[in-house]
Structures are given as structure tokens and as C-alpha cells.
Amino acid sequence: xxxxxxxxxxxxxxxxxxxxxxxxxxxxxxxxxxxxxxxxxxxxxxxxxxxxxxxxxxxxxxxxxxxxxxxxxxxxxxxxxxxxxxxxxxxxxxxxxxxxxxxxxxxxxxxxxxxxxxxxxxxxxxxxx
RNA sequence: UUAGUUAGUUGGACGAUUGCUCCUUCGGGAGAGGAAAGUCCGGGCACCUCAGAUAAGGAUAGUUGCGAAAGGCAACCAGCCGAAAGGCUCGGGAAAGUGCCACAGAAACAAUACCGCUUCUUAUGAAGUAAGGGUGAAAAGAGUGAGGUAAGAGCUCACAGUACUUAUCGGCGACGAUAAGUAGAGGUAAACCCUAUCCGGUGCAAAACAGGUGGGUUGCUUUGUUUGGAAGAUAUGCUUUCUUUGAGGGUAAGCUCUCGAAAAAAGUUCCUUCAAUGUAAAUCUGGCAUGAACAAAGUAAUCCUGUUGCAUAGAUAGAUGAUCGUCCUUGACAGAACCCGGCUUACAGACUAACUAAGCAU
RNA sequence: GGCGUCGUGGCCGAGUAGCUAGGCAGCGGUCUGCAAAACCGCGUACCCGGGUGCAAAUCCCGGCGACGCCU
Numbered sequence: 001x002x003x004x005x006x007x008x009x010x011x012x013x014x015x016x017x018x019x020x021x022x023x024x025x026x027x028x029x030x031x032x033x034x035x036x037x038x039x040x041x042x043x044x045x046x047x048x049x050x051x052x053x054x055x056x057x058x059x060x061x062x063x064x065x066x067x068x069x070x071x072x073x074x075x076x077x078x079x080x081x082x083x084x085x086x087x088x089x090x091x092x093x094x095x096x097x098x099x100x101x102x103x104x105x106x107x108x109x110x111x112x113x114x115x116x117x118x119x120x121x122x123x124x125x126x127x128x129x
Numbered sequence: 130u131u132a133g134u135u136a137g138u139u140g141g142a143c144g145a146u147u148g149c150u151c152c153u154u155c156g157g158g159a160g161a162g163g164a165a166a167g168u169c170c171g172g173g174c175a176c177c178u179c180a181g182a183u184a185a186g187g188a189u190a191g192u193u194g195c196g197a198a199a200g201g202c203a204a205c206c207a208g209c210c211g212a213a214a215g216g217c218u219c220g221g222g223a224a225a226g227u228g229c230c231a232c233a234g235a236a237a238c239a240a241u242a243c244c245g246c247u248u249c250u251u252a253u254g255a256a257g258u259a260a261g262g263g264u265g266a267a268a269a270g271a272g273u274g275a276g277g278u279a280a281g282a283g284c285u286c287a288c289a290g291u292a293c294u295u296a297u298c299g300g301c302g303a304c305g306a307u308a309a310g311u312a313g314a315g316g317u318a319a320a321c322c323c324u325a326u327c328c329g330g331u332g333c334a335a336a337a338c339a340g341g342u343g344g345g346u347u348g349c350u351u352u353g354u355u356u357g358g359a360a361g362a363u364a365u366g367c368u369u370u371c372u373u374u375g376a377g378g379g380u381a382a383g384c385u386c387u388c389g390a391a392a393a394a395a396g397u398u399c400c401u402u403c404a405a406u407g408u409a410a411a412u413c414u415g416g417c418a419u420g421a422a423c424a425a426a427g428u429a430a431u432c433c434u435g436u437u438g439c440a441u442a443g444a445u446a447g448a449u450g451a452u453c454g455u456c457c458u459u460g461a462c463a464g465a466a467c468c469c470g471g472c473u474u475a476c477a478g479a480c481u482a483a484c485u486a487a488g489c490a491u
Numbered sequence: 492g493g494c495g496u497c498g499u500g501g502c503c504g505a506g507u508a509g510c511u512a513g514g515c516a517g518c519g520g521u522c523u524g525c526a527a528a529a530c531c532g533c534g535u536a537c538c539c540g541g542g543u544g545c546a547a548a549u550c551c552c553g554g555c556g557a558c559g560c561c562u
Contacts, residue, residue, distance in 0.1 A: 055464050
């Protein structure tokens with residue numbers, strides 16, 4: 001779990017990222033990303049009722065995803081708002097699976113936005129274990 | 130020991146590392162459930178628009194007690210299920226009225242009775258009959274035996290049974306037991322309905338406060354114009370609102386009521402008749418408020434943002450987690466969102482107690 | 492979080508307690524050199540569990556699922 005200021009918390013921020021940000025999709029997760037003008041990056045995690053009817057199941061997936069985000073946070077560049085969407089295929093995934101998936105997605109972002117998102121190659125290999 | 134019934138407990142444990150929310154005296158402390166669920170009832174609280182009546186609509190339905198109330202709980206009564214322990218029941222009224230009872234059947238609550246039985250007869254039928262047959266979920270709906278008859282029938286009698294009324298006894302009561310009398314024309318009210326009791330609506334996304342705000346709409350205030358009557362002269366008074374504080378209550382709790390004191394702000398005569406407008410919702414009554422119409426200006430709401438609404442967990446994109454190690458029986462259903470009391474539904478496995486039945490041993 | 496509506500074949504959709512209409516799609520046949528169209532025929536359903544009642548898609552209770560509104 002990230003501390004409060006590193007989370008994406010406002011409905012207007014979510015709307016802005018969804019409408020203006022870039023979208024990247026993987027097998028378990030998909031992300032929307034947009035530059036903000038702050039000194040830090042902020043991350044929000046989203047899961048819909050379609051994936052699991054029960055609140056316990058949704059909470060569990062959300063917590064695993066957050067843990068993966070927390071492990072990778074130091075390797076992210078600053079100044080971005082990121083929304084992570086959990087897909088139905090992620091129902092039985094572990095924290096390590098989410099971490100691998102996220103690293104791959106951030107790599108995709110780096111190749112598509114070459115000039116601004118450079119630090120994706122800094123993700124060390126042993127963090128993916 | 131086996132099978133079962135009822136009530137209850139538990140719902141992986143320990144250690145290490147690393148995170149999150151709130152509080153803090155900065156040392157630290159607290160951090161999901163029995164159902165947090167479904168949103169099915171009831172209450173607090175908030176707003177709508179001052180009180181009452183009626184209608185409509187809705188809910189409930191054995192008795193007594195508990196409870197703030199409840200489609201609530203407990204015990205008991207009646208009926209049904211079970212061999213028993215025990216379990217289940219929207220359990221008032223069909224003698225207020227209306228409707229419905231498909232198909233089959235002669236007939237579905239209404240009689241001119243289909244086959245049958247008996248008598249008469251012009252041999253076609255007429256009268257009697259409700260035992261027997263047939264149809265159907267249900268057929269004048271009281272069974273068995275005897276008498277009786279042209280044939281039959283509660284037509285009569287005996288025994289058994291049902292319903293209602295009365296009396297006595299037992300019980301606070303629902304009701305039960307006994308005796309006497311009366312009666313013999315179905316079912317359905319989870320069909321309309323009747324009786325009794327209860328219910329205003331909307332839900333914290335209610336709502337309150339602060340700041341911002343282009344237009345439209347609505348309300349309020351001020352000014353101007355037109356249009357009832359009479360009297361009178363103003364402050365240690367009276368009315369309303371808000372704040373602080375004291376005393377005494379009510380409530381399960383949240384919360385709330387009454388009285389007093391201090392301080393502040395706003396307002397200010399009286400009357401009659403008629404009419405209008407407003408006073409939530411279908412109608413009505415009472416009370417209350419405003420004189421009315423038009424024009425202009427100002428202001429408020431509607432909109433945006435924030436805070437409060439808040440609690441011995443208290444978030445607001447929503448915390449209570451992740452990883453590793455050891456052990457065992459390998460861990461069910463499942464995640465608070467304004468608060469409280471219930472109901473209903475979901476729940477692997479393990480354990481405890483009481484009781485019932487059968488078998489075995491003493 | 493709160494409030495409300497609805498579940499009938501593969502799809503759409505009617506249905507006063509008494510045999511679940513109709514259309515589209517599918518399958519078989521007739522027709523044709525082969526298809527299409529037309530005609531004839533066939534199969535497949537009342538979301539689940541309990542209750543009332545002679546009888547339940549319908550009435551009552553409890554679940555499950557889908558959808559809409561409030562922001």
C-alpha cells in the first residue's frame with residue numbers, strides 16, 4: 001500500500017487520465033497513463049464488479065496488485081498519473097505474476113513515449129522475482 | 130456403541146521482515162463479522178409544510194407475558210408430521226354480501242335425478258325414492274347395526290362421532306373436561322371482501338454551514354404608480370431568532386424536552402366585512418401568515434468547491450495487507466460506510482452439554 | 492450506500508388459476524437440373540426451492556440472476 005499522497009484519489013483526476021491519457025493492455029492488467037505537473041507519480045487501482053461478485057474477492061486482487069505496484073514504485077519515473085485496471089484473467093494470479101505483468105507494461109510505455117518516459121530500463125531484473 | 134434431536138463454542142496457531150488508516154503525552158496505542166450480506170421489518174436522526182378528521186392505499190392476525198417498537202422474543206393453546214426426543218404452521222370471519230369450482234358428469238349448490246329400485250300404466254310414459262352404480266379433487270356430505278317400507282331414506286331406535294348454544298368445574302387467558310339441548314346444504318378469504326389493531330412522505334447520495342457564481346426560473350426585500358374603514362402616539366414593555374450558562378426531567382442508546390438567568394439582533398397600534406393567495410400529498414375543517422396588481426433594483430435558492438453530518442475500527446478511488454519459516458486436522462461462509470434493535474439467507478471441519486431409540490456389558 | 496423494475500424454447504414476445512399463443516431461426520419433406528421463395532410437418536421453454544389449493548407460468552414466502560435511477 002502506498003501512502004496517501006502517492007495514490008490517485010480524486011474523481012476528476014481519474015476522468016482526466018481516462019480521457020486524455022495513453023492506454024496499454026496486457027494479459028492480466030491494463031493501464032492508463034498521463035503526465036501530471038507534480039514532483040511525484042500517483043497510482044490508482046480499479047477493479048469492477050464483473051470480475052468477482054464478492055467484495056472479499058475484489059479486495060484480495062486489489063491488495064495483491066497494490067503490493068506489486070509498491071514494489072516497483074521506486075523504479076518509476078516521477079510526474080505521472082497511472083490507473084491500473086484489473087482484468088478477469090487475473091482471478092488466480094499471485095503478487096509475483098502482477099509484478100512481472102506491470103514491468104512488461106511499463107516497458108511498453110517506454111518504447112511508445114521515448115522522449116519523456118526513459119527510465120523504464122532502470123527496472124532491475126531481480127525485482128521481477 | 131450406533132442412529133437421531135436440541136442448545137452452544139470455535140472458525141488455523143506461532144515467529145520474522147516489510148507496508149496502510151486513525152489517535153497520541155511522540156514512548157506508543159487502537160484497527161472487520163456472526164452473519165459486516167440480503168435490504169425484509171422497527172426506531173433514532175434530518176428535511177419536506179401548523180394541527181386535526183375522513184376516504185383511498187398498505188401492513189399485521191390463537192392467548193398471556195417481555196419489549197421503545199417490530200413480519201420481534203419466550204411460554205402456553207389448537208392443528209399437522211415423527212416410533213420417541215422433538216419439529217412445523219400468513220393459526221380471525223364462509224350464519225353480511227359478491228365471485229369462482231376447468232374436463233368429466235343428469236346435476237358443482239341448483240333440482241323436472243343418468244343408470245338403478247318400487248307402484249301404476251294406454252307399454253309410451255307418470256309418480257315415488259336418494260339405499261346401490263357411474264363421473265369427478267369434491268355429489269343434499271352422520272358411520273355401524275336393528276326396526277320400518279310397495280321400494281327406500283335420521284323416517285325411528287341403540288351405540289360411536291361432528292358443529293353450535295347453555296350450565297358446572299379447571300385455567301389470568303387462548304382453551305380443556307363433564308352434562309343437557311339443538312342441528313344436519315360442500316370448498317375457496319396466500320379470490321374480492323368483512324372485523325380488529327396500526328401506518329404522512331423521502332432517506333446521510335437525507336441535510337446543515339462557509340466560500341465562489343454567466344444566463345434562465347422561482348421566492349424574499351426595497352422603491353415608484355393605482356386601489357378599504359376607524360382610532361391613536363412609542364418603551365426598564367411585548368413578540369421572534371441566535372449564543373452562553375444553570376436546574377430538573379424523558380430515552381435502550383444516540384438524542385431530546387421544560388423552566389430560569391445573562392448578552393445580542395430584528396420587529397412594533399387596533400378593528401370589521403368580503404374576497405384572494407400560501408399553508409406537501411385525494412377531500413374537508415380549524416388555526417396561522419400576507420393587503421392586492423404592475424414596473425425597476427438588490428438578494429437568496431437551484432450550480433461548483435470545501436467542511437460537518439462521526440461512532441471506544443471510522444476510511445472517503447475507500448485502511449486492517451504482503452512475503453518467508455515451523456507445526457497440525459491443510460483452514461467454511463464471507464469485508465464496516467449515519468447509528469441502534471430484530472428477521473431471513475450462507476457456512477468445510479472440529480468440540481461440549483442435555484435428551485430419545487436400539488443393541489451389548491454390569 | 493440508497494431506491495425501483497423484470498426473469499416464458501437458440502432469439503423476440505402474448506398469456507382471467509384449468510392441455511403455454513404467435514413470429515424469427517433450426518431440422519426433415521414437397522417443388523427444382525441445383526438453390527431461393529412458397530407449402531406441409533417436427534423438436535426444443537414458464538430462473539431455483541418451499542407453501543396455499545382438487546389443480547400454480549399465474550397467488551404467498553425465501554433465494555439467485557439481469558437491468559435502470561439517485562452522484
